[in-house]
Amino acid sequence: MNDLVLIRQNLRRQKLRSALMAVSILIAFAIFGVLVGFERSMNAREQAAAADRLVVVNKINFTQPLPIAHYSRVRAIEGVRQATHLSWFGGYYQEPKNTLIVTAVEPETYLEVYANDYDLRPDARAAFVRERTAALVGETMAEKWGWKAGDRIPVSSDIYVQKNGSRAWDVTIAGIVRGRTPHIGTNFMVLHYAYFDETRLFGKDTIGWIALNTVSPSVNDRLAKTIDRMFANSANETATDSEKAFNRAFGAQLGNISLVVVLIIGAAFATILMIVGNTMVMAVRERTREIGVLKTLGFSRVRILRLILGESLMLALLGGLPGLGLAALTAVSLRMSSSSLFSALVLTPDIALTAVVLMFAFGLVTGLAPALSAFRLKIVTSLGRS
Amino acid sequence: MPDNTLVRLIDVCKRFNKGSETITIFDRLELSIPAGDFVAVMGPSGSGKTTLLNLLGGIDRADSGEIHIGGIRVDALSESALTRWRGAHVGFIFQFYNLMPMLTAAQNIELPLLTRPGKDRRRHVETALKVVELADRKKHYPREMSGGQQQRVAIARAIVSNPDLLLCDEPTGDLDRATADEILSVLRLLNRDLGKTIVMVTHDAAAARHARRTLHLDKGRFIERDLAA
Ligand SMILES: Nc1ncnc2c1ncn2[C@@H]1O[C@H](COP(=O)(O)OP(=O)(O)OP(=O)(O)O)[C@@H](O)[C@H]1O
Numbered sequence A: 001m002n003d004l005v006l007i008r009q010n011l012r013r014q015k016l017r018s019a020l021m022a023v024s025i026l027i028a029f030a031i032f033g034v035l036v037g038f039e040r041s042m043n044a045r046e047q048a049a050a051a052d053r054l055v056v057v058n059k060i061n062f063t064q065p066l067p068i069a070h071y072s073r074v075r076a077i078e079g080v081r082q083a084t085h086l087s088w089f090g091g092y093y094q095e096p097k098n099t100l101i102v103t104a105v106e107p108e109t110y111l112e113v114y115a116n117d118y119d120l121r122p123d124a125r126a127a128f129v130r131e132r133t134a135a136l137v138g139e140t141m142a143e144k145w146g147w148k149a150g151d152r153i154p155v156s157s158d159i160y161v162q163k164n165g166s167r168a169w170d171v172t173i174a175g176i177v178r179g180r181t182p183h184i185g186t187n188f189m190v191l192h193y194a195y196f197d198e199t200r201l202f203g204k205d206t207i208g209w210i211a212l213n214t215v216s217p218s219v220n221d222r223l224a225k226t227i228d229r230m231f232a233n234s235a236n237e238t239a240t241d242s243e244k245a246f247n248r249a250f251g252a253q254l255g256n257i258s259l260v261v262v263l264i265i266g267a268a269f270a271t272i273l274m275i276v277g278n279t280m281v282m283a284v285r286e287r288t289r290e291i292g293v294l295k296t297l298g299f300s301r302v303r304i305l306r307l308i309l310g311e312s313l314m315l316a317l318l319g320g321l322p323g324l325g326l327a328a329l330t331a332v333s334l335r336m337s338s339s340s341l342f343s344a345l346v347l348t349p350d351i352a353l354t355a356v357v358l359m360f361a362f363g364l365v366t367g368l369a370p371a372l373s374a375f376r377l378k379i380v381t382s383l384g385r386s
Numbered sequence B: 001m002p003d004n005t006l007v008r009l010i011d012v013c014k015r016f017n018k019g020s021e022t023i024t025i026f027d028r029l030e031l032s033i034p035a036g037d038f039v040a041v042m043g044p045s046g047s048g049k050t051t052l053l054n055l056l057g058g059i060d061r062a063d064s065g066e067i068h069i070g071g072i073r074v075d076a077l078s079e080s081a082l083t084r085w086r087g088a089h090v091g092f093i094f095q096f097y098n099l100m101p102m103l104t105a106a107q108n109i110e111l112p113l114l115t116r117p118g119k120d121r122r123r124h125v126e127t128a129l130k131v132v133e134l135a136d137r138k139k140h141y142p143r144e145m146s147g148g149q150q151q152r153v154a155i156a157r158a159i160v161s162n163p164d165l166l167l168c169d170e171p172t173g174d175l176d177r178a179t180a181d182e183i184l185s186v187l188r189l190l191n192r193d194l195g196k197t198i199v200m201v202t203h204d205a206a207a208a209r210h211a212r213r214t215l216h217l218d219k220g221r222f223i224e225r226d227l228a229a
């Protein structure tokens, strides 16, 4: 027998009580892991945005298309290093509930503009550019559906139909795309604009938006104004913004995420701290007599202190570690879900490390009061007058 | 101090504060117990019997005077030194056993051994279990044992670290006559065969007869009667 056995046996004496405390700690840490991961991914989305990238959308609304003629005019402007255009496909797989994030792109220019964001094997790259019905699939999407290079997949659109009446476009997966950092989401598919545009029944010669890299971030503002002025008073006016601002606006739709996250986590932890702290005080008070006996048997005050802190620490880890595991699983399933909101949600090692540090702090804080009173307890008082 | 004196109290004073008034339990108490003795302490309720055991075992402190046990001035030890000394030299047996409910008999007995380095813990536990004739109950929890069996476990726990002095506070107070006699025989065996010095507080004259002599505590003083004579 050693102190660990004593601690374990103390936790076991009221199994239901210990289990309830562990579960509440588990929930708190699961909330912590998911929300902090989410907050980080939203901030990282803004941070990860290339500083020299501009996005040109229809001024009315970014869901409104632009004529493809805009694209060649934008490319010709001085200060534009590379440009590409993208079109929202509105995809799903087999059934409408299996939403797929699919965009139709111009392969060569797309790969140039996003070269710093994604990793792709040279042979996959070549295959994608060469084959008209080829598609690239992000790692997360490929994992979710179990797809691999060479698979032939029908992707349906809930917006467009083909001239032949079909809603499904057959594509062959040319390769899998990996994000260069964990916060670059890869739950998406891109296919050839040419294939899409020639076969669709309506909407021909329109594009969704234009993405471009400038020669330097310092020309961003001037260039954005130039582009928007060029199309002013035309049938399709544009709004040009940096990708950073674009992403920030996306996040801002959700409000002040960091503040909300801090408030929720703070509330969860304050509640659990009080419940577990109070329960520990009661649990130790019930053992007053036994603590007196241990001291009588020669257990030092420091040893008693350690036993109780060890108990609250073990409880925190028993609840916290599975909670962290649950958070990791939740993060994976949210990332795989079709919502682009969670596409970059990951439980990074530093979040996990922070959580573990927090577990230790939690254990020490909840055990401190009872441990100190047990430390100070006089044997004569504890043995009482029975 | 004669060579074979194990316990010696000199001029010990002990007072308690109850609210605003101070009550004096012992005023210049003197006591001497030779090694190997088995002393029963009797006296009316509130006469200070438990307080005396607490002072001898170093779980309470005297206000003045000297307490020598086995050549050590216990009252001069620091808190941590006292704790260590107690673990090594004194065994306590209480009226209500005071076993840890979540530990088995063997684990309860092992507890005092956890406070100091040393191998062979298992063997010491086995030996103690044999002395109290409970070898077949070592995996049992306190709630699975009778009062008499629990008290035997408590005795085994008190002797497992091989202390010189056993302090028993009404060890049979909660037991019926027959079970009490069994426990008292165990104590007598510990005294006679293993040479343990025992101080036993009791209200029961029949229990006191198992001791070598009885001290009567009244109004903070001893009146000795030698019942063996
Ligand atoms: N911690 C304490 N604070 C205040 N008074 C105390 C304390 N401990 C003991 N006393 C008082 O000291 C006196 C002696 O107590 P003690 O427990 O030693 O008596 P006792 O002889 O063991 O009695 P009993 O036979 O009932 O167990 C009592 O009057 C008791 O009220």
Ligand SMILES: [Mg+2]
Residues within 6 Å of the ligand: B049, B050, B051, B169
């Ligand atoms: Mg008493």
